[in-house]
Amino acid sequence: MKKESILRNKSYxxxxxxxxxCQVLQSDKKEFxxxxxxxxxxxxxxxxxREAEFGQSRPDFIHKMSISxxxxxETDYWLDLLKDTDYISEESFGKLSQPCKELIAMLVATIKTMKGK
Structure with a gap:
């Protein structure tokens, strides 16, 4: 369960x-x-x-993690789009893009592990 705890904290x-x-985008850039x-x-x-933590079964857990x-x-896509349309700087992009990619990798690993059991 340690991996899920790290995943929980990083995702929060x-x-x-x-x-x-998003607050900055809406207030400063007027992008809604x-x-x-x-x-x-x-x-x-x-x-x-969080929802997956209380999944009714292993398949339910895997399903929720897969949706996550x-x-x-999708978040990675929106970040790319915001960067490539100059709504966010390279610096802002980097601050979110890297953690997003880490979450993707952790979710893939978690799903693979759970499917293998």
Whole structure:
């Protein structure tokens, strides 16, 4: 269960960073559509991990973690798009992109491990 605890903590910290970036996008850049997409997917990652912790079965746990992985991948897309359209700087992108990729890797590993058992 130690891996899930690290995943839980990292996904929560990532959600906080995502919320803060979206606040800046909305207040400073007046960007509402893309920021809402990022906010939804970026915060869903941790919410689904929390939901998976109390999955009714192993398949339910794997399913919730798989949805979390899909949300992380979508978040990665929105970050790329925001960077490539100059809504966020390379520095802001790096602060969120790297943790997002780490979450993706951790989720893939968790799902593979659970499927193998």
């Amino acid at each position: 910290a990532f959600a906080i960073q995502t919320v803060r970036l 559509v893309l920021s809402k997409q990022l906010l939804r997917s970026g915060t869903a990652i941790g919410a689904l991990i 992985l899909k949300e992380a991948n």
